[in-house]
Amino acid sequence: MNTISEAFLLSLQMMAQLDPELLRIIGLSLRVSLTAVIIGSIIGLPLGALLALTRFPGRDACIVVLNACMGLPPVVVGLVVYLILSRSGPLGTLGWLFTPAGMVMAQVVLITPIVAALSRQTVADLWVEYEEQLRSLGLTPMKAIATLLWDGRYSLTTAVFAGFGRAIAEVGAIIIVGGNINGFTRTMTTAISLETSRGDLALAMALGIVLLAIAISINAAATAAGNAARRRQGA
Amino acid sequence: MNRRHLLGLAAGFALALSSTPTLAQDKFIVVASTTSTEQSGLFGHILPAFTKKTGIQVRVVAQGTGQALKTGEQGNADVVFVHDPVAEQKFVDAGFGIDRRLVMYNDFVIVGPKSDPARVANTKDVVAAYKKIAAAKAPFASRGDSSGTHAAELRLWKEADIDVKTAGAGWYRETGSGMGPTLNTASGMNAYAFTDRGTWLSFKNRGDLVIAVQGDVRLFNQYGVMLVNPARHAHVKVAEGKAFMDWITSKEGQDAIATYKIEGEQLFFPNYKPGVNS
Amino acid sequence: MHARLSLLPLQLEDVGYSVNGQRLIGGITLRFEHGAPTLVLGPNGAGKSLLLRLCHSLIQPTTGKVSWLGPSGRNPQSRRFDQAMVFQKPVLLRRSVLENVEFPLKLRGLNATTRRDKAMAVLDRVGLAGLAQRPARVLSGGEQQRLALARAWALEPQILFLDEPSAALDPGATRQVEAIIESIAASGTKIVMTTHDLGQAKRLADDIIFLHRGSVAERTPSAEFFNQPHSDAARAFVQGDLTW
Structure with missing residues (x-):
């Protein structure tokens, strides 16, 4: 018996049937990761721009730390967020442990550094082009942040999608914080983890293929939309 | 893409996020249990009957017994359902849990x-x-x-x-x-x-x-269920947690356990006896 | 906008700029008043662009002093907003033509209606009104430079620095750009402009500043400069013999 070919068949079958249970799991995966990406971008994009445009003592150290945080181990983040959200922890009263809200929080911690570090580079490159003109028009670097984020929007989607990719593929943090509760906090990745531990490798693999298909579709759609807009804009 | 399109996109996301029916569920308990009960499919078999009867959703976090007890000790679950009688007794003796009952064995x-x-x-x-x-x-x-x-x-x-x-x-x-x-x-x-x-x-x-x-x-592998001590963790849902423990030790719950089979083989054997608890 | 007190004259006193101890420009003492356009000439590397950037405060001199001596010269708001610059390669925002003109007006606190009216009026004057909704970056080189001029013009600056604004353009586009510059000058803005095009300097300049190897070789009224330059370097340059 070939597990991989079996998995392919099974994944096709899943995508054809769209079983409500599977849809719910996909829905939660997308909801958690998209929310985390939105929040992570709201924090990370201005943070990256700020680091690109300002000079202050300790800035180089900040950048090193930020770049290192792109590789934060999800399990460690999961554990830290678990302890923070635990009833005995500082934010225990929120009651977010073993809920999607807690999972979003863990993923925000994971992806904000990615969005910030990548957008810092993008904004720094754009600033080289724009600096004289913007200063001539009377902008200070701080006031230029919004302008550069808006004008760099096509390039910055790369940073946002890198964050999304990390979030949607990640299992270590959300399985600890979410608890992989059936019908409530089970996502694509935690379901894959569960099916692997149940030894149902074909089902796990099939879920993996479905996850990959979703990730590819979303990225392809966003890239196509971005490229079309970019061409129109001549950017 | 202009600003208006982007706003539309953001609104779309917001809409997607707001449709979270599971989040609105307010009557639920968290049960810290073991991988053996969750992964064997037992909970999938018995819980729908309980939820249907009481309207209480059961969120099972499947962990090792040691971790499950820790989860209960920290107040992150309402009920603990595990299989290590020695550790369970210690848990109760330390005041982390109350009302321990023997439920079943495999x-x-x-x-x-x-x-x-x-x-x-x-x-x-x-x-x-x-x-x-x-x-x-x-x-x-x-x-x-x-x-x-x-x-x-x-x-x-x-x-x-x-x-x-x-x-x-x-x-x-x-x-x-x-x-x-x-x-x-x-x-x-x-x-x-x-x-x-x-x-x-x-x-x-x-x-x-x-x-x-x-x-x-x-x-022989004995499973026990206990309520996280509300005296230590005030947020523990005592009524709902007790309802679950009462149900799983009731005739209906015990029968549900006994009827769960894989390939014709019974996995868990209910053995609750009133009065036999600690 | 606001009460138009004069920012000018602009005074440069013994201004110098060095990088890593190497002097790029030095000993510059100049004064700019309201009036007809001043053109800055000189071979490549003489420091023309550097001079404009020092005047416009995009860079700070390493020696000497750049100061605004007019009544509003002490007002930082006026120093920021009453001068403008257009670069050889126009830097346009990744937005529509109209939004590019509106952008600095918004910065100056104008409300949406005033911004739009002002921007449309100036676009009309440079012949770009029909392209107002186009993305700025898809315009031709000449259109882009006219847009950059329109954006600066809309600010009604007291002084406008132009760094080789037509260097990359064909003769037709160059003529359009020159016509716009003349209109801006006629509307009361002091023009300070670099070029390496002697014909353009003859057409536009009231007076000429000739830079050579980082210093001012001479400052002469235009007619005089082209007939009999005072300095040897300028003479050689006008005759086409001086290339560096």
């Missing part, structure tokens, strides 16, 4: 490769089997994760008077993971492994592994 088995290098097949005596495995230095995959199953496995090694920490070099492998991953490892390297029958029966990736040892009374 049994452990030793699985191993068909070729049976340690010649333990058809041995009933689990201690004798352990001695043979050690003597043959046959590969043995242990969970090594302080779970209830791991604790039971270690107690039996102790009874066999084998110190796996020193004598196990080269053949005794700790995977440091749950039952399923440990069975995956055992299947991959044709090793013996100590597992609960439920996980084994629902496990698909068996490879060459079969049950080698079963039926010894020492392989």
Whole structure:
């Protein structure tokens, strides 16, 4: 018996049937990761721009730390967020442990550094082009942040999608914080983890293929939309 | 893409996020339980009946027994449902849990490769089997994760008077993971492994592994349920938690447990007796 | 906008700029008043662009002093907003033509209606009104430079620095750009502009500043400069003999 070919068949079958249970799991995966990406971008994009445009003592150290945080181990983040959200922890009263809200929080911690570090580079490159003109028009670097984020929007989607990719593929943090509760906090990745531990490798693999298909579709759609807009804009 | 399109996109996201029906569910309890109960499919079989009857959703967080007890101790669950009587008693004695009740049992088995290098097949005596495995230095995959199953496995090694920490070099492998991953490892390297029958029966990736040892009374595996002590954690949902414990020890709950079968085999045997609790 | 007190005159006193101890420009003493356009000439590397950037405060001199001596010269708001610059390669925002003109007006606190009216009026004057909704970056080189001029013009600056604004353009586009510059000058803005095109300097300049190897070789009224330059370097340059 070939597990991989079996998995392919099974994944096709899943995508054809769209079983409500599977849809719910996909829905939660997308909801958690998209929310985390939105929040992570709201924090990370201005943070990256700020680091690109300002000079202050300790800035180089900040950048090193930020770049290192792109590789934060999800399990460690999961554990830290678990302890923070635990009833005995500082934010225990929120009651977010073993809920999607807690999972979003863990993923925000994971992806904000990615969005910030990548957008810092993008904004720094754009600033080289724009600096004289913007200063001539009377902008200070701080006031230029919004302008550069808006004008760099096509390039910055790369940073946002890198964050999304990390979030949607990640299992270590959300399985600890979410608890992989059936019908409530089970996502694509935690379901894959569960099916692997149940030894149902074909089902796990099939879920993996479905996850990959979703990730590819979303990225392809966003890239196509971005490229079309970019061409129109001549950017 | 202009600003208006982007706003539209953001609104779309917001809409997608707001449609979270599961989040609106307010009547629920969190049960910290073990991988053996969740992964064997038992909860999937019995919980819908309880939820239908009471309207209480049960959120099961499946962990090792050690971790599940810790989860309860920190107040992150309302009910703990595990299988390590010694640890459970300590948990209650320390004041972390109350109203412990015995619910059901299943049994452990030793699985191993068909070729049976340690010649333990058809041995009933689990201690004798352990001695043979050690003597043959046959590969043995242990969970090594302080779970209830791991604790039971270690107690039996102790009874066999084998110190796996020193004598196990080269053949005794700790995977440091749950039952399923440990069975995956055992299947991959044709090793013996100590597992609960439920996980084994629902496990698909068996490879060459079969049950080698079963039926010894020492392989008996008791499950207990207890409420996290509301005196320590005021947010514990006492009424809902008790409702769950009452139901699972009621005739209806006990029958639900008894009727769960995989490939025609019953996995768990209800054994609640009123008055027998601590 | 606001009460138009004069920012000018602009005074440079013994201004110098060095990088890593190497002097790029030095000993510059100049004064700019309201009036007709001043053109800055000189071979490549003479420091023309650097001079404009020092005047416009995009870079700070390493020696000497750049100061605004007019009544509003002490007002930082006026120093920021009453001068403008257009670069050789126009830097346009990745937005529509109209939004590019509106952008600095918004910065100056104008409300949406005033911004739009002002921007449309100036686009009309440079012949770009019909392209107002186009993305700025898809315009031709000449259109882009006219847009950059329109954006600066909309600010009604008291002084406008132009750094080789037509260097990359064909003769037709160059003529359009020159016509716009003349209109801006006629509307009361002091023009200070660099070029390497002697014909353009003759057409536009009231007076000429000739830079050579980082210093001012001479400052002469235009007619005089082209007939009999005072300095040897300028003479050689006008005759086409001086290339560096």
